[in-house]
Each structure stands twice: as C-alpha cells, then as structure tokens.
Amino acid sequence: LGNGVSELITMTMQALLDSGDGVLIPAPDYPLWTAMTSLAGGTPVHYRCDNENGWQPDLEDIRSKVTPATKAIVVINPNNPTGSFISRDEFREVSALCREHGLALIVDEVFGFYPLTFPGRGPSVLDEDPAVLTFVLGGLSKAMGLPGLKLGWVVLTGPDAQVATALERLDLIFDT
Secondary structure: OOOOHHHHHHHHHHHHOOOEEEEEEEEEEHHHHHHHHHHHOOOEEEEEHHHHOOEOOOHHHHHHOOOOOOEEEEEOOOOOOOOOOOOHHHHHHHHHHHHOOOOEEEEEOOOOOOOOOOOOOOOOOOOOOOOEEEEEEEEHHOOOOOOOOEEEEEEEEHHHHHHHHHHHHHHHHHHH
C-alpha cells in the first residue's frame, strides 16, 4: 500500500531498476512513467501504440526495442491518455515477450477499476503468466470516483524467488 499510485510508481521503479536499465514505456504515456524511470537511474525507451489499430501496442516495435539492458515493459491499461484497453491477445504477446527475455511486466491499471467510466472492466493480468514477474498497480481514488483519496496498491505475482527479491528491494525503499 502507498500514498496513491504515483508514489508506488516511484517506489516500484526505484526497487526494480539499477543504473542504465531500460524500461519500455508506451507512447503516448502518462509522463510520470518516463520521469520516474529516469529518476531511478533507468533509461526510458518508448514503444509505439498504433492509433490506426485502436491504440494497441505495436508488438513489432516493442520486439525491436528489447536489448540486453531492458529490464521491464510497462503497460498502461487502459492507456492514459488514449483510454484504450489492450486486447487480451496483445497482452498475451507482451507477456510472452517478457517471459522469453526474462523481463518484468509492470501494469498500471489505476483506471481499469473505475466503474463509472469503464463498467465491467477490471484487472486483466494477475493470473496471466505465473512465470513472469508482474507488478500490477491500482488505487482507490479512481476506483471509487473519489478524487483525493490517496490509497494505492501494488500487487506482485510471478516466480517466488523474483517476487521475494522485489519485495526485499521495496522494503529497503520503505525503510529509508
């Protein structure tokens, strides 16, 4: 739990990244992802979301940008600012790419829980692939339609050893 999703984005990036690690971030994106990647010593690398295809991630563009320095892929679902939800097929492909390259998957679903705008839409990734270290972020401010209610969460799933390491690194951030 944290003081809103913005604080947890910062802490997640600080816990996950070492200097020079790359993070693939959608474009367009919520600019805090780019800023916090840089602040944590990482390198933001933007992948294209195709407006001709309902703003879905361009999987070929993502594949072309994975390097040995890449540590994670960020998916904003629904995307902020476009409002598009990633399709289940596209999501499975991003998850498979993470598995193939040993990357973490970070999913910002802060608006995915928002019943007033997206009825019936909820979290889509928690059980997607148990072999991929996955961070899912959400918060009450958007979920309950109560601006200013600053309570966010990050849920970690994946291989036990990777989750334990991520929790240790998050704990170091919280203790300082």
